[in-house]
Amino acid sequence: MIGYIQKVLVDTIRAEGGDEALATICQRAGVEGVPDFRIDQDYPDDECLRMIAETGAYFGLDEDSLFRLYADRFIRESRGRFPMFYQMANSARDFLERQPRVHTVLAAGLRGEESRDRVRDKFDIERDGDDLMVTYRSPNRLCGLYEALFDRVLEEFGDTGSMEILACQKRGDDACRFCLKLGAAGDE
């Protein structure tokens, strides 16, 4: 996993519980020290998933609450660090449609074709009339994170929308499929 995900997690932990929480969570997750996660480097997925799980356990948050807390910081921090991705989008629909490409752009900085392909292959998005059909296929099964970010993106752009889950890896499907219905605020 590209270190940006872990970097935002570290910032979230620090903001909620300070350095003590961070040291404890890293130790429980079996992560040595507190790494300075870099956004141009790939880190082991299992380490990242353990950090997410231990963060939820430490703060007593279920997965949904943790992802919502994380998503809020993720959107605020990513707007600061990558303003052009936001400036390019006029609406939540625009932004969500570009999300797989944003990931591919960030993966372009990684060393190793395998890592770049792995990031690119996780998401696919296509238009179906007014809807956006998303396919998400990843052993990390972070569809809960997708949903939390989807909702936070709507809020960020002041738009309305809903997300229907047509298939889910957590239910045994080979990939998650989401149907995104999006409108501008005031449409409904």
Ligand code: HEM
């Ligand atoms: C400027 C905005 C964004 C940035 C900078 C960003 C960046 C990243 C990066 C660097 C990763 C790690 C990729 C990897 O190693 O495979 C990632 C993963 C992920 N992102 Fe984004 N992202 C953005 C927007 C979004 C949005 C809007 C969504 C959903 C609506 C989203 C959903 C996810 C999910 C679910 C993963 C986990 C993928 C997996 O490993 O299974 N991202 N993002």
